[in-house]
Amino acid sequence: MSGPVRLLLADDEHLIRGALATLLSLEDDLVIVAEAATGPEALAMARAHQPDVAVLDLQMPGADGVKVATALRAELPGCRVLIVTSHGRPGHLKRALEAGVRGFVPKTVSAQRLAEIIRTVHGGNRYVDPELAADAIAAGDSPLTAREAEVLELAADGAPVAEIAERAALSQGTVRNYLSSAVSKLGAENRHAAVRLARSRGWV
Amino acid sequence: MSGPVRLLLADDEHLIRGALATLLSLEDDLVIVAEAATGPEALAMARAHQPDVAVLDLQMPGADGVKVATALRAELPGCRVLIVTSHGRPGHLKRALEAGVRGFVPKTVSAQRLAEIIRTVHGGNRYVDPELAADAIAAGDSPLTAREAEVLELAADGAPVAEIAERAALSQGTVRNYLSSAVSKLGAENRHAAVRLARSRGWV
DNA sequence: CACGGCTTCTGACATTTGTCATGCCGAGTG
DNA sequence: CACTCGGCATGACAAATGTCAGAAGCCGTG
Numbered sequence: 512m513s514g515p516v517r518l519l520l521a522d523d524e525h526l527i528r529g530a531l532a533t534l535l536s537l538e539d540d541l542v543i544v545a546e547a548a549t550g551p552e553a554l555a556m557a558r559a560h561q562p563d564v565a566v567l568d569l570q571m572p573g574a575d576g577v578k579v580a581t582a583l584r585a586e587l588p589g590c591r592v593l594i595v596t597s598h599g600r601p602g603h604l605k606r607a608l609e610a611g612v613r614g615f616v617p618k619t620v621s622a623q624r625l626a627e628i629i630r631t632v633h634g635g636n637r638y639v640d641p642e643l644a645a646d647a648i649a650a651g652d653s654p655l656t657a658r659e660a661e662v663l664e665l666a667a668d669g670a671p672v673a674e675i676a677e678r679a680a681l682s683q684g685t686v687r688n689y690l691s692s693a694v695s696k697l698g699a700e701n702r703h704a705a706v707r708l709a710r711s712r713g714w715v
Numbered sequence: 716m717s718g719p720v721r722l723l724l725a726d727d728e729h730l731i732r733g734a735l736a737t738l739l740s741l742e743d744d745l746v747i748v749a750e751a752a753t754g755p756e757a758l759a760m761a762r763a764h765q766p767d768v769a770v771l772d773l774q775m776p777g778a779d780g781v782k783v784a785t786a787l788r789a790e791l792p793g794c795r796v797l798i799v800t801s802h803g804r805p806g807h808l809k810r811a812l813e814a815g816v817r818g819f820v821p822k823t824v825s826a827q828r829l830a831e832i833i834r835t836v837h838g839g840n841r842y843v844d845p846e847l848a849a850d851a852i853a854a855g856d857s858p859l860t861a862r863e864a865e866v867l868e869l870a871a872d873g874a875p876v877a878e879i880a881e882r883a884a885l886s887q888g889t890v891r892n893y894l895s896s897a898v899s900k901l902g903a904e905n906r907h908a909a910v911r912l913a914r915s916r917g918w919v
Numbered sequence: 920c921a922c923g924g925c926t927t928c929t930g931a932c933a934t935t936t937g938t939c940a941t942g943c944c945g946a947g948t949g
Numbered sequence: 950c951a952c953t954c955g956g957c958a959t960g961a962c963a964a965a966t967g968t969c970a971g972a973a974g975c976c977g978t979g
Binding site: 523524525526527529530531533534595597617618619620621622625668669670671699700701702703704705706707 | 727728729730731733734735737738752799801821822823824825826829872873874875903904905906907908909910911
């Protein structure tokens with residue numbers, strides 16, 4: 512009914528991006544119109560080339576896949592976004608979906624499958640890797656309140672409470688309370704373990 | 716003078732591995748004789764197919780690239796090992812070189828370059844990405860003693876001193892002393908920041 | 920409007936850390 | 950052999966953290 516699917520490929524690893532570009536080009540109905548290695552670059556390329564589907568890596572320098580997806584949603588509503596990732600954390604999937612992403616797959620799929628999924632997404636349907644979806648469901652929603660998550664994030668690099676308090680413009684006591692409740696909600700031993708746990712679930 | 720270079724490709728991401736396999740196959744003098752998705756699998760494949768060069772991802776389930784390289788060194792001395800990685804930490808490079816790895820490159824290189832490097836390595840020469848090499852030199856050697864590193868590693872998941880002491884079969888006081896000296900050697904604020912720092916340098 | 924949940928704070932307490940001084944033993948070095 | 954360094958330990962003190970109770974304001978829902 513129409514021409515080939517026009518693709519934007521964004522991944523910071525040349526090796527993967529190039530290889531992917533070659534493989535996907537082998538498909539008759541797919542054509543790569545642009546490539547990018549960073550978030551901002553992906554955005555610029557999308558504006559310039561108006562792709563039908565943007566295949567984005569989740570972790571890129573500059574701005575991650577979800578951020579790019581959000582911006583794309585506003586600027587190019589017609590462009591479908593498909594996120595590809597190595598380390599799919601449950602929380603990322605949720606945020607991606609909220610950002611209007613149409614597909615979310617791990618890099619463990621084959622190029623064949625990816626091509627099919629690109630077609631699915633282009634057709635207006637959604638596709639989420641079943642395993643990642645199961646993980647996300649199993650992990651559930653973050654039990655943390657906004658502030659708890661914020662404070663936990665500031666604690667992520669091992670900063671002392673005093674520093675966290677300053678950066679969050681809170682009193683030290685409040686910070687300790689938030690940390691304490693976050694730790695107990697997550698069932699962690701201490702805040703550092705809590706950070707790791709929240710990280711692994713993609714809640715921070 | 717001889718036939719094509721026989722390659723083993725190991726990477727847990729099908730997408731990348733498959734794409735890479737296709738791209739490298741395009742080169743007349745390279746042929747992929749085996750693929751693997753995990754460390755142990757890579758080892759088994761190497762034993763079965765006796766490749767000339769093993770292209771290994773640094774991070775794989777089961778056993779990382781360096782571990783596989785060490786095993787390969789012993790079992791198949793004729794097999795040259797080339798490590799490819801996304802996140803190249805300085806310490807990894809050092810350990811890889813100690814394991815007899817002949818090449819170490821980031822995934823940001825192009826397939827063309829990779830093919831050239833594979834030939835270089837096959838020819839008995841070494842190749843280390845200049846940028847990674849510079850990072851490794853800048854980061855220098857770990858100032859930590861073996862025990863300090865060990866204790867720091869046990870502290871990595873936020874475990875309390877008591878647990879570290881038990882797992883390391885040391886007294887709590889000793890653990891604290893080691894942690895303390897590690898923290899001061901690394902110039903960190905506290906042990907958690909120290910862990911992060913050591914991690915980023917690949918010293919743990 | 921009353922209730923519950925989130926945010927924010929204070930203060931007090933117990934526990935966990937980080938730091939330091941000090942000591943002993945074994946291995947390697949000049 | 951004396952010296953140094955790393956590994957291991959104690960004990961003691963100060964600082965940071967974790968835990969609790971209590972209290973006030975704000976917001977949305979029933």
